[in-house]
Amino acid sequence: MLGRSGLTPHLDGAGSYADRVVLISGAGGSIGSELSRQVLACGPRKIILFELSEAALYQVHQTIDRAAAGTNIEVIPVLGSVTDERKIRKTLSVHAVQVVLHAAAYKHVPLVELNPLAGLQNNVVGTKILVNQSVASGVERFVLISSDKAVRPINVMGASKRFCELVAQDASRRLAGRNGPVFSIVRFGNVLGSSGSVLPLFHDQVSRGGPVTVTHPDVSRFFMTVQEAVHLVLHAGSMALGGEVFVLDMGEPVKIETLARRVVHNAGLSVRDEGNPTGDIQLKFIGLRRGEKLQEELTVNGRRAATSHPRIFTAIEASLSECEIAAGLRALEQALANEDEENARANACNWVAGNAQVAENAMRAPEGMYGPHCAASLPSKIWRSQRMRSECS
Structure with missing residues (x-):
């Protein structure tokens, strides 16, 4: 689908999660559930699955609990919101959490555009609460999952994620030279096949006979598989010294039209267009949605520095006081x-x-x-x- 070779997983930083108590917020989501699986493979002492959706929490708990059978790893499901300060405080304290992987967020651009108060409350205020309580409870490491939409945002979701980055960086700066969590941010683009992404939508549209809808012929996005993205998130979090915005090398951006055509062809069908009027599936351009860009970026100014991992960089960007x-x-x-x-x-x-x-x-x-x-x-x-x-x- 992406026209490139896959990433071979090899986590040198597994020690940052081995024998630790790890809390994963948004554990029932696409990123959160994969984080749970890969953290489990690192041999933690306990995994706290923190999730707002009861159905999503039930599913990820069943999966991780089965995978942990025969080990000494505890798997604790916690139903709650990151905006519930008392719940966060109690969870971090009772379980003596050492590592926080913060993946909980409302991420669907059009939905957050229509519900900006809920999006900002959950994303920004929730991150502030989790950051502050992590500091208060003695968490060792805090990794914020961010998005390329945080770069020069033109929508509420992107602005909320950039605000989250700034909140985490501010906490790191205030704690410099003192005991406290090592904060880091990992920024990347779209995850292939995740909830709300174009790939499941295209498959569904093809199964119904089309049309396959693309917003604009020139729109493109960065893509990774969820396994690749989470592997690099964990590696970046383990190498953090404090306050870094890590940017993942996601390869070249992929045109959404190209992706749509590959989905049709992989289904054994052909695209119906001017060049092939008798094709099976029509490709229909419907225009950009509210708050969408033609292309996304991974850094504000294009400046980044290399790290010890060839696929992980640090963004060199200004922040607020x-x-x-x-x-x-x-x-x-x-x-x-x-x-x-x-x-x-x-x-x-x-x-x-x-x-x-x-x-x-x-x-x-x-x-x-x-x-x-x-x-x-x-x-x-x-x-x-x-x-x-x-x-x-």
Whole structure:
């Protein structure tokens, strides 16, 4: 599907997870469940499966519990939200958690665009709570799973993930030279076949006789298999020294149209288009959805540094000050408390690094160019965010 060779798994950093108590938030998701499987193979003392969805938690618990049979590894399912501070505090304390792998997030761009308050509450406030409680409970290592959509975001989901990165980096900076978790962020693109990704959608559309829908002929994305992505996440987390934004080498971006055609051909069918009017499956272009880009990026400025692993790099990017992070969080939490979508969008976007110019462009853009997403906030909201930044400086 991706037109490249696969990654051969070999985790040198398994010792970071061996004989440790590891909590995986969002354990029932595509990334979380694979994290659970690969961490289990590292020989932890205990795995805490923390998940909001009862159905997803039941499924991943059944899978991991069976795989752990015959070992001394405890598998503990915990049903709860990362926004529940008391639940987080109790779970970290009671189980003496040493490693946190934070994969819990609302990630579907169109859904978060339509539900910005829920997306920002879960992603940003949930990360803040998990970060702060991890510090308080003596966690050794904290790995945040991020997304390429956090780079110069033009949607609420991307802005929320960038804010999460900044919160984790801020905690790492405040704890520098003191005992506390080693924080790191791992940023990567799409996971092939994950929940909500295009591959299951294309397979479903082909099975129903089409059409196969593609947003735009030029749209492209970075892809990895879930096994590859999680392997590199664990390796990056084990090599972290504190505050790094690790970027995975995902190969060349793949055009979504190319992926759609491969799905059709792999099903033994042909695409019906101008060159083949008698083909089996029609390819239909439906336009970009709210908050979507044509291409995604993995770094804000294109600068990255090599690490000891050929497929893992560190992004060289600016971040916000402690004062700016605190002010941004206060403003966002106030907007969430007031159920003020407009202000929540504006604050989320105007505090994330690399997004100020996008917001300014959105204000001058023709109607519909960007869509009603977070960057197109009212000038008054942008002015208030800028005023708070000046007060911090």
